[in-house]
Amino acid sequence: MTKTQPETTTAPVLEITGLTRQFGGLRAVADFHERLAPNELVGLIGPNGAGKTTVFNLVSGFYQPSSGAIKVNGVDTKGLKPHRITALGVARTFQNIRLWNELTVLDNIRVARHGKLGYGFFHAVTRSRTYHEREHEIEREARELLEVFQLDRHADELPKNLPYGTQRRLEIARALAGKPKLLLLDEPAAGLNSVDIQELIRLVRWIHTHFDVTIWMIEHHMDVMMELCQRIKVIDFGETIAAGTPEEIRNHPAVISAYLGDDKI
């Protein structure tokens, strides 16, 4: 790093330029731009099928862009496998919870440390000193994380036996296990009741202040977004139609027509 470059603290965690993804004839994401600075909490909204999840899938490397570039902490992620992108500091949750249901809650957290395991096959089967040291630390950190998320009493249970809200919380905890710089939350409030939603708002805010992490979230519950996000971007049919503070977005004519349907058509 040379001195002439901008200060590392303001260098973007994520920089997306001209991102487009085509599925056959469908442009799910069209010319999308975004720049997330460290510690921002930003929202992405849009009607059903707008392309929000596709943006997250492109960032996490699950899909390859048709064109455009994605940089995570300054590294171009073109052609990288998802686990390599995760290693660059990106973690995410899924719109439909994707926990490993036959692994215990504790193991769900532990396996999410794979990218920073620090040992491999031979250490695992010889039970070397490195293995014991690393496993010890991984277990300690995993238990700490569970405690922080008030999941410690479920440590030995299977995720599928937990209430829905608890599964959501576990999925967020799992995403944080690898100490990411960027956390993508895809509709974390989906399927939650109003009490759980209030708890989720507190949780996200708490994560944002206590973990050194940038949060980018998709959510249909506008009250959640209004309460949490510093700024919000709106997409519809893959196109960005508005961007601004929650206040600006709430009253934006394009947003209102996208959500309520356009009278002119």
Added chain:
Amino acid sequence: MQRYSAPLLLVIAGALLVYGAKAEWLSLYVLSVLMFMGVNVILATSLNLVNGSMGEFSCGHAGFMCVGAYTASILGVLLFSGHKSFGEAWLPAELAVWGFPLLILAGGVTAALAGLAVAIPSYRTRGDYLAIITLAANYIILSVVENLDIIGGSRGFMGMKKIVNGMEETLEVPWLPLWVFVFTVFTVWLLRRYLSSTYGKGVMAICQDEVAAEIMSVNTDRIKTVTFMLSSGLAGIAGGLFAFILGYVNPGSFNILKSTEVLVMVYLGGMGSLSGAVLAAIFFTLLLESFRFVIPWLNTLVHQLSLVPESYEVSQVWKWVLIPLLLIIVMQFRPEGIMGNRELGDLFPKLKRFYRFK
């Protein structure tokens, strides 16, 4: 207590085996059944790693067994006993006592490399494709061996009995049963260690949700390769032992029926259950053995009733009927197998207080 009970028990079992064989209260027949049991345990637990724990479908396990069997046999004959196509033995026969485990391990390594060659093209494919690729690999391996005249082609390869006899002359110990026992324990222990580490739990994560695994930082290609190589390597070890137990090998022993046998054991035991695979292998060996007694009787019966032509021998076909039938019956009536995906320790939590085997 908990820590030492399992090793202690194993040492006692090993000692009993050696003593029983020397004192001849374990007959040669009983010993051979025990040895096939060990080989089957290795085969079932190693295939269970891929089919049960990782949730892929490999069905050419006998192919890797074949690679291991021929590698260990050829190497053994080359080094310790000499052969008409290779000439004199390179090393004195007395050294076989020490060299034997290395022969078996060499078979394992070669089989693991064959596994690597199969694993790489399977990255891009999913589900049923691995089944087709492994099936094809099984056939390719057999045809290669069948067409190599220098190692006997389809007639098979011999000379291993001499090595085993040589070992027992050098030092009067029932070497073969002992080594089968050691490698069987080694296999189960290795798999147990692998699967209980955070690294190895990536295997289960892949089985349950591969996309989530990859996105949560698991290098799925790497884990699949390592797992597949481990599985085929262990099959190679089983193959090596199998070759030395029989004293000769021919490609026919490693055909698709053998692969199916291993599949039956895995599905019988329960997908993803290591202890289930061990139990199923033991049960399956005893079952097949008991059929050996029934078959001659059945043969006479069907001939007396003139149900089949004169030339027809039940003993040659019964396996082809029984084993696939067993697979169908298991699938129909207990698709989760004996143990489901649980381990002995999960079924009997109190057992955990008494043993630890990692």
